[in-house]
Amino acid sequence: MIRVEHLSKHFAAKKLSGFQLPVFKKSHQPEVITALDDVSFTLRDGEITGLLGLNGAGKSTLMRLIYGLLQPSAGDVWVNHFRVSDNANAARQQLGVLPDDTxxxxxxxxxxxxxxxxxxxxxxxxxxxxxxxxxxxxxxxxxxxxxxxxxxxxxxxxxxxxxxxxxxxPQHILLDEPTNGLDVITTRAVRRLLHELKQQGRCVIFSSHLMHEVSGLCDRIIVIARGKILADGSLAEILEVGKSHQLEEAFVNLVQPEEEYSHA
Structure with a gap:
């Protein structure tokens, strides 16, 4: 079991070399980018969970926090009874991780x-x-x-x-975009492996923006946008809250308000 409790991650905005924005108001507070904002959920053994979101939604940041590559700004991650921030090595021994760079x-x-x-x-x-x-x-x-x-x-x-x-x-497997850009034969091999891991009672979570992969593989779907969880449940529950019979349209219906806000 993996437990994520009120997890947030903030990054200081980077300045462009040789360029400085005009200062209209003095401030002692640095600019902060919020990658994750008060995220909580529990991943159960024997289930495949899909983390669904657009590029930049916070998927990879969340995965890196779970396996201890990043330290949270707030909140905790537990892998079984190990808190990652206190005992990262012991927690990692329970994890199998496929990062975004092989x-x-x-x-x-x-x-x-x-x-x-x-x-x-x-x-x-x-x-x-x-x-x-x-x-x-x-x-x-x-x-x-x-x-x-x-x-x-x-x-x-x-x-x-x-x-x-x-x-x-490992009991817990974290995969960051495992089928992105793969050919049909390799994708099928990865699918077979994920089903095998599930049947063995392992906890699997993978991030993706491919709707057909998520709908075809996952027992549970977590929709994330702008660092927040917008929906969490089975495919049927996501379709219901997204007010559609198709996952792609349900996803768009869920994230569209966030996208409109980001362009406001």
């Missing part, structure tokens, strides 16, 4: 990339090799398993990074 070691093969991360998680020997072989088979990586990662396609990088993230069989 960051593979290009001189290592796909198998070596996966093995290295398994060893970082304390795995070794036959159990590690069996876990690697199972993931290679599940994701259809046989043809690239012993090739160096340098020169991999986007789909090949994504498969390797995904296998690397979950080789230690």
């Amino acid at each position: 960051g593979l070691y290009k001189r290592l093969t796909a198998r070596e990339n996966i093995r290295y991360f398994g060893e970082l998680q304390g795995m070794a020997g036959q159990s590690l090799e069996q876990a690697i072989d199972q993931l290679i088979a599940l994701l259809g990586m046989e043809s690239i398993a012993d090739r160096r990662a340098e020169g991999f396609s986007l789909g090949e990088r994504m498969k390797t990074a995904l296998a690397r993230a979950i080789v230690h069989q």
